[in-house]
Every structure is written in structure tokens, then in C-alpha cells.
Amino acid sequence: MTTTQTADHSDVRATNLAAVLSYLRANAPCSRAAIAAGTGLNKATVTSLVGDLIDRRLVRETQQTQNHVGRPATLLVLDGSAFAAIGLDVSARGLTVAAFDSAGGQLLRWHRAAPAADAAPAKMVAAIAALARRAVTTVRNSGRQVLGLTVGIPGLVSTDGSVVVAAGLGWHDVRLKADLIQALGNPPYPVMVDNDGNLGALAEHRYGPHAGAEDLIHLTGDTGIGAGVICDGRPLRGHLGYVGEVGHIQVIPGGPVCGCGRRGCLEAVAGIPAILDRVSPIGDEPDPDMEARLHELVRRAEADDPDVTKVLQEVGSHLGQGIAVLVNVLNPGLVVLGGSYATLAPWLAGPIDKELRERSIAPDAGGCLVTASTFGPDATAIGAVARSLDRLDAGRLPTL
Amino acid sequence: MTTTQTADHSDVRATNLAAVLSYLRANAPCSRAAIAAGTGLNKATVTSLVGDLIDRRLVRETQQTQNHVGRPATLLVLDGSAFAAIGLDVSARGLTVAAFDSAGGQLLRWHRAAPAADAAPAKMVAAIAALARRAVTTVRNSGRQVLGLTVGIPGLVSTDGSVVVAAGLGWHDVRLKADLIQALGNPPYPVMVDNDGNLGALAEHRYGPHAGAEDLIHLTGDTGIGAGVICDGRPLRGHLGYVGEVGHIQVIPGGPVCGCGRRGCLEAVAGIPAILDRVSPIGDEPDPDMEARLHELVRRAEADDPDVTKVLQEVGSHLGQGIAVLVNVLNPGLVVLGGSYATLAPWLAGPIDKELRERSIAPDAGGCLVTASTFGPDATAIGAVARSLDRLDAGRLPTL
Numbered sequence: 001m002t003t004t005q006t007a008d009h010s011d012v013r014a015t016n017l018a019a020v021l022s023y024l025r026a027n028a029p030c031s032r033a034a035i036a037a038g039t040g041l042n043k044a045t046v047t048s049l050v051g052d053l054i055d056r057r058l059v060r061e062t063q064q065t066q067n068h069v070g071r072p073a074t075l076l077v078l079d080g081s082a083f084a085a086i087g088l089d090v091s092a093r094g095l096t097v098a099a100f101d102s103a104g105g106q107l108l109r110w111h112r113a114a115p116a117a118d119a120a121p122a123k124m125v126a127a128i129a130a131l132a133r134r135a136v137t138t139v140r141n142s143g144r145q146v147l148g149l150t151v152g153i154p155g156l157v158s159t160d161g162s163v164v165v166a167a168g169l170g171w172h173d174v175r176l177k178a179d180l181i182q183a184l185g186n187p188p189y190p191v192m193v194d195n196d197g198n199l200g201a202l203a204e205h206r207y208g209p210h211a212g213a214e215d216l217i218h219l220t221g222d223t224g225i226g227a228g229v230i231c232d233g234r235p236l237r238g239h240l241g242y243v244g245e246v247g248h249i250q251v252i253p254g255g256p257v258c259g260c261g262r263r264g265c266l267e268a269v270a271g272i273p274a275i276l277d278r279v280s281p282i283g284d285e286p287d288p289d290m291e292a293r294l295h296e297l298v299r300r301a302e303a304d305d306p307d308v309t310k311v312l313q314e315v316g317s318h319l320g321q322g323i324a325v326l327v328n329v330l331n332p333g334l335v336v337l338g339g340s341y342a343t344l345a346p347w348l349a350g351p352i353d354k355e356l357r358e359r360s361i362a363p364d365a366g367g368c369l370v371t372a373s374t375f376g377p378d379a380t381a382i383g384a385v386a387r388s389l390d391r392l393d394a395g396r397l398p399t400l
Numbered sequence: 401m402t403t404t405q406t407a408d409h410s411d412v413r414a415t416n417l418a419a420v421l422s423y424l425r426a427n428a429p430c431s432r433a434a435i436a437a438g439t440g441l442n443k444a445t446v447t448s449l450v451g452d453l454i455d456r457r458l459v460r461e462t463q464q465t466q467n468h469v470g471r472p473a474t475l476l477v478l479d480g481s482a483f484a485a486i487g488l489d490v491s492a493r494g495l496t497v498a499a500f501d502s503a504g505g506q507l508l509r510w511h512r513a514a515p516a517a518d519a520a521p522a523k524m525v526a527a528i529a530a531l532a533r534r535a536v537t538t539v540r541n542s543g544r545q546v547l548g549l550t551v552g553i554p555g556l557v558s559t560d561g562s563v564v565v566a567a568g569l570g571w572h573d574v575r576l577k578a579d580l581i582q583a584l585g586n587p588p589y590p591v592m593v594d595n596d597g598n599l600g601a602l603a604e605h606r607y608g609p610h611a612g613a614e615d616l617i618h619l620t621g622d623t624g625i626g627a628g629v630i631c632d633g634r635p636l637r638g639h640l641g642y643v644g645e646v647g648h649i650q651v652i653p654g655g656p657v658c659g660c661g662r663r664g665c666l667e668a669v670a671g672i673p674a675i676l677d678r679v680s681p682i683g684d685e686p687d688p689d690m691e692a693r694l695h696e697l698v699r700r701a702e703a704d705d706p707d708v709t710k711v712l713q714e715v716g717s718h719l720g721q722g723i724a725v726l727v728n729v730l731n732p733g734l735v736v737l738g739g740s741y742a743t744l745a746p747w748l749a750g751p752i753d754k755e756l757r758e759r760s761i762a763p764d765a766g767g768c769l770v771t772a773s774t775f776g777p778d779a780t781a782i783g784a785v786a787r788s789l790d791r792l793d794a795g796r797l798p799t800l
Contacts, residue, residue, distance in 0.1 A: 007415040008412065011412070016407060232634070234632070236632060237631075238632070238731025239733035239766060239768070241731070245729070245731075245762065248759070250721075326729065328646060331640060331642035331643050362645065366638070367639050
């Protein structure tokens with residue numbers, strides 16, 4: 001039996017600081033009175049909480065005044081001058097790093113080619129650490145303190161930040177968090193490692209066009225197919241942190257061999273590498289430039305090349321099968337096609353929708369809308385930033 | 401964007417009342433000092449909270465003393481004399497009603513044959529209301545106030561308590577909650593309707609041998625196959641309340657026709673009615689006594705009848721396929737085989753485990769243990785009781 005958590009008055013304060021920050025994130029610039037009205041907190045409490053947030057340089061007053069009726073009120077905005085979060089995405093496409101200040105302003109976004117696919121994990125970890133170090137330096141040179149560094153990986157990440165398996169990277173049991181902390185010299189900010197699907201879901205939940213959706217799944221397939229799940233308003237993690245591993249659900253019994261050794265996995269028939277291999281086989285020489293091959297694929301699809309559109313139609317059906325499983329099990333209100341699936345959405349959406357409707361037991365697919373991500377290839381990096389900012393918005397405030 | 405919830409001091413009190421009640425539920429009899437030590441609350445707070453709970457007749461002092469060393473302390477136990485919760489299970493096996501007092505003592509447990517399978521829903525609703533009314537009368541005659549009535553249904557239940565579809569009962573769009581409230585004459589206690597899988601999961605989470613497990617799935621298949629999901633410590637509901645509908649995941653493309661009209665659904669190959677139809681076909685005359693057929697099936701399995709053990713082996717493999725999907729998507733630490741699957745577990749467990757290990761992408765099936773429920777056919781009714789008691793333990797206390 002687990003012990004039920006108790007609460008004290010500092011929890012109340014953290015909860016209410018979080019409410020004020022979230023309100024400002026959605027509505028700034030606004031007055032203390034507007035915050036009180038919007039959050040249901042009384043004005044004296046809001047004044048005290050805002051004072052605290054100003055002291056911590058997370059909020060600042062602005063001279064700007066609200067409309068021109070009545071007495072001008074001093075307005076509040078988020079202050080991004082003191083803190084920033086860093087997110088880093090590791091995929092077969094390369095490394096992407098992004099940093100946003102605590103007000104949501106972008107400080108940097110860089111892309112680097114990854115070491116060759118057959119490079120040892122240690123080489124990749126060194127490349128990740130080098131890129132992270134450069135981003136940290138840039139953030140600090142801007143006068144900001146680093147709130148956190150989160151790294152997204154296309155694979156199983158255990159709760160201690162180790163990568164159990166990332167088939168697309170050829171990784172097994174890489175102690176990424178521990179190695180990174182060492183490579184960065186025990187930094188004062190938290191270092192986190194998370195699954196790319198989970199981070200994509202956080203990006204959609206915080207910044208996407210359907211931000212705040214309570215039941216949302218983000219599906220990505222650039223390396224291995226993975227889903228990030230937000231259910232009843234919270235990101236799901238599961239017993240060991242492995243929620244959302246849909247890539248190895250069997251969709252074609254006896255189908256093509258998958259990287260995992262099984263047959264007919266969703267990943268083997270509908271992952272982006274599998275699609276590219278079917279449409280533009282590259283022989284024995286692995287071509288690292290996935291981007292160029294994808295570009296060519298889209299060009300041919302736009303020209304209605306039947307060899308391409310037929311494959312995309314089939315892939316859409318298989319993805320629809322996989323999404324139908326997610327819909328039956330998790331009843332999301334929204335499924336977001338992320339990564340390169342977003343690019344291919346014009347050809348995938350129709351067959352996905354057809355399968356989804358046929359295979360969902362709930363009428364109208366349980367109210368599920370399927371949509372394409374608007375983040376392009378940066379969703380994971382943005383979600384990684386969001387993870388550190390989510391800690392902030394949950395009331396875990398930094399000290400200056 | 402949703403507004404983040406704020407907290408006030410009454411939330412703190414509700415949270416702490418809940419912590420004291422939960423501690424007592426697990427550890428009573430115990431002293432105020434033990435509660436303070438176990439919950440981390442200070443003694444003055446515990447004294448005040450316990451006073452409140454005694455006033456509401458949820459806790460009482462007892463003359464019993466703790467061991468014989470030192471000064472005797474007055475001990476506290478849960479008081480079940482003032483309140484009780486009622487749970488009612490509707491399935492193809494019949495109607496089961498249970499009532500437990502707020503201290504967890506059983507007041508009644510009755511089983512009734514259901515109206516014939518082809519009876520109109522209205523007739524079934526009348527039977528449910530009649531049985532509920534009798535249980536309410538019995539609880540009230542014992543001097544207790546009813547905390548809530550929860551009804552479990554093997555089907556899709558929308559958040560407003562309507563049954564969207566329950567194929568095994570032949571129901572479509574039955575406004576069960578509204579109809580029951582009317583039939584019971586607008587009762588003063590809350591009436592809730594929930595999916596049987598969800599309630600089975602609550603029963604395991606509160607009373608099962610692995611009570612308190614944070615990531616648990618309860619699988620039942622007596623009418624339609626359904627799963628109740630507890631993930632990260634919370635029951636999942638989803639966008640419209642349809643989480644856990646695994647019965648119509650396709651396991652055999654082009655397989656046998658399912659009640660839903662699709663082919664090869666898990667329910668059509670591994671549901672209890674499908675198993676019975678394969679092993680002991682009953683011709684054109686539907687036999688309402690599922691219990692007797694199941695008993696005969698077990699007798700033959702125990703006698704190693706190869707016609708039966710071969711079918712159970714196949715069914716176990718298919719269930720393993722379905723459970724592997726749940727494990728890949730939700731990473732549970734525990735899957736509980738409920739209802740009649742628990743009875744058949746000696747024959748199903750081996751093949752389930754084999755498929756699960758082969759099909760899970762996480763090593764060692766993500767740490768998942770598969771076990772049989774110990775509740776027998778009463779899991780849903782017990783879970784329905786637990787749902788009302790969970791409200792109590794969440795700090796929503798009744799007034800006398």
C-alpha cells in the first residue's frame with residue numbers, strides 16, 4: 001500500500017505560483033486584477049505571488065497600459081531575461097538543439113549532422129555533449145541561468161535516464177544521463193533524458209495549435225515509430241517509463257523483417273526509413289542524407305507518381321491500423337502526426353482516417369481528430385525545452 | 401488553453417483528511433502519534449483532522465491498547481457504522497450487488513439471474529433499479545447512509561453515464577444513469593455508471609493482493625473483453641471515457657466474425673463466450689447458464705481433455721497477443737486476469753507469457769507480471785463499491 005501524500009501550505013503556494021505563471025503565459029500582458037479574476041485567487045494573494053515572481057525575475061512590470069478606458073493599470077509580462085531551458089534531439093536525421101528563455105523567446109536553434117550511423121555510442125555521446133556545451137555557453141553569455149537540459153532519444157529510456165534500446169541508433173544499454181552529467185562536469189542544472197515521442201507530445205501540449213488538449217497522442221516515425229501520450233491532462237510514463245512503444249505492434253503477420261528481429265511490425269512497414277527503402281532503394285551503400293531522399297519522395301508524390309502514391313496509400317492504411325489500436329486503448333481526442341509524417345500527411349491522412357473509422361469500436365473513432373504537427377523536424381527539441389519549462393510552470397521555481 | 405487550477409486551504413485540509421483516512425485504512429488500529437509519524441503531518445494537525453473524522457463518524461476511538469510497553473495510548477479505527485457504498489455489476493452472467501460499510505466491512509452480496517439475453521434494455525434497467533432499491537433499503541435499515549451507487553457495464557460508457565454500446569447485452573445508447581436516477585426517485589446519493597474493466601482495476605488497486613500498484617491493468621472477458629487501466633497511480637478515462645477497449649483489436653486478419661461485425665477481433669477469438677462456443681457448442685438454443693458450461697469446461701481441462709486444452713492453449717496465445725499490445729502501449733507493472741479468465745488462468749498463463757515476452761519490445765516485458773484475480777466473479781461489484789469509497793478517501797467527505 002502506498003502512503004497517500006499530504007499537503008502543506010508551501011504546496012498551496014507552489015500550486016498558486018504555477019497558476020499565475022500559466023495564466024500569464026497564456027494571457028500576458030495583463031493586470032494583477034485580471035490574474036485574480038482569471039485564476040479565482042484573491043487580489044492580495046495575487047499581489048504577494050506576483051511579488052515573489054518579480055523577485056525571481058520570472059515576471060516583470062511593463063509601462064504598457066491596457067486600453068484607454070478608466071485608470072491605467074501597470075501590466076505584467078513574463079520576464080525571459082534571467083532563465084532559459086535547453087532541449088536537444090538525437091535522431092537518424094542528426095542532432096538538433098534549441099534554447100528558449102523562460103518567457104518563451106527562442107535564443108538559438110542549431111542543426112548538426114550526426115556521426116555516421118555505425119559510430120559507437122560513445123562517439124555520439126561526445127557529439128551530444130559538445131553541442132550541449134556550446135548551447136550552455138551561448139545561454140550563459142546572454143546573461144541567463146540554465147533551467148535544465150533535456151535530451152530526446154528515439155528509443156526506450158528508463159526512469160534513470162539510461163537508453164535501454166534505440167534500434168534506429170544501434171544503441172543498447174547506454175547510460176546517457178550519467179555519461180552526459182560526467183561529460184558536462186556535474187552541471188548545476190538538471191539533465192534529463194526522455195523518449196522523443198513523449199517530448200513531441202509535450203511540444204504539442206504546450207505550443208501546438210491544440211495546446212492544452214487533455215488527451216493527445218503525438219506519433220513520430222523518423223527513426224523508430226514512437227508515440228507520446230497525454231491522457232486526462234498528464235503525460236503518461238508507465239511502470240518503467242516505456243509508455244507509447246507502438247512501433248513493434250504486429251500489423252502484417254509474417255510481413256517484412258523488422259530491425260527488432262520480429263516480422264510485420266508497424267515500424268517495418270510504415271516507419272520513414274521503411275518507406276524510403278521501398279520508394280527509393282539505395283542499394284548497399286547507406287545514404288546518410290535522409291532529408292534529400294524525403295525531399296525527392298515528396299516531389300514525386302506531388303507529381304502524382306503512381307509508384308509513390310500507391311506506397312503512401314498502403315503506408316497510410318498500416319498507420320491507420322496502428323493508430324486504431326491507440327484509439328481503442330487510450331481514447332485520445334487528438335492524434336498528431338509528427339516528424340516526417342507531418343510532411344507526408346497530405347497523402348497519409350485519407351487512408352489513416354478510413355482505417356481508423358473502420359477499426360475503432362467507439363462511434364466516430366471516440367471523437368478523435370487526426371492532424372499534422374506544425375513543428376516540422378524540431379518537435380522533439382522544442383518538447384525537450386518544454387519539459388524544463390513545465391517544471392517551472394508546476395511551481396518548481398529556480399533560485400537566483 | 402485550459403486554466404491551471406489554483407489551491408486554497410480547504411484543499412490542503414481535504415488532502416490531509418484523505419491522507420489520514422488512507423493511513424487508517426492500511427494500518428488501523430493505530431494511535432494519533434503513529435498517524436503523525438506515518439503521514440508526516442504534525443501532531444496538532446492530526447488531532448484536529450481526527451476530531452473532524454470522529455465528528456463525521458468515519459473514525460472512532462477504541463479501548464484497545466497497543467502492546468504492553470509504556471503508557472497505553474487510545475487507538476483509532478475506521479468507523480463503519482454511519483456510511484456504506486453500493487456496487488452493482490451487470491453482465492451476461494446476471495446481476496450482482498454488493499454493499500460495504502465505510503470501514504470496508506461487507507454488508508451484503510447478492511446475485512440474481514439477468515432477464516433473458518434478448519430482453520429489452522428497459523426491462524433490464526427495471527431489474528437493476530429493483531435490485532438497487534432493495535440494497536438501499538437494506539443499507540438504510542442497518543442505520544447507515546448511502547455514500548453512492550455505482551453500476552458496472554460491459555461496454556462503452558460515456559462521461560454522462562450513458563451506455564453507448566454494450567454488444568454482449570445487445571445495448572445501444574441506453575441512458576442508464578438518467579433512467580436509474582428517475583427509477584430511484586432522484587436519490588440524495590450520487591449514482592454513477594462505469595465500464596466493468598475500469599471497476600475491476602479499482603477493485604485490484606484497493607483490495608487486491610497487489611493493492612496500491614501504480615501501473616495496473618485488469619482484463620476481463622465474460623461478456624466483451626475490456627481492460628481497466630491504472631497508469632502512474634491514476635485510473636485512466638480518456639477523451640470520452642473509453643480507455644481500455646481492447647476487445648476489438650484485430651488478432652487474426654480475416655478471422656472469425658465478431659459481434660461487432662468485424663473479423664478476427666480479440667473478443668471473437670478469446671472472449672469467454674467464444675471459448676465456450678468452440679469447446680461446447682450448444683446448437684441453436686442459447687443456453688443462459690454460462691456458469692454451468694464454464695464449470696464443465698474446467699472439469700474437462702482438469703481431466704486433460706485434449707480438445708479443451710488445445711483450445712485454451714490457442715486462446716492463451718491470442719490473449720498474449722492482446723496483452724502484448726497493452727504492454728507495449730501502456731507499460732504496466734501488473735496485468736490481472738479477471739472474471740472467468742482467472743478461473744482459466746492455469747491453462748492460459750503459459751501461452752500468454754510466451755507471446756508477451758516475444759512481442760514486447762521492452763526487455764522482460766517491461767517488468768510486467770501477469771497474475772490471476774482473487775476476486776472471482778465479484779470483481780466488478782467490489783470495484784463499483786471501491787469507486788464510491790475512493791471519493792471518500794480523496795477527501796470528499798459526506799455530511800451527516
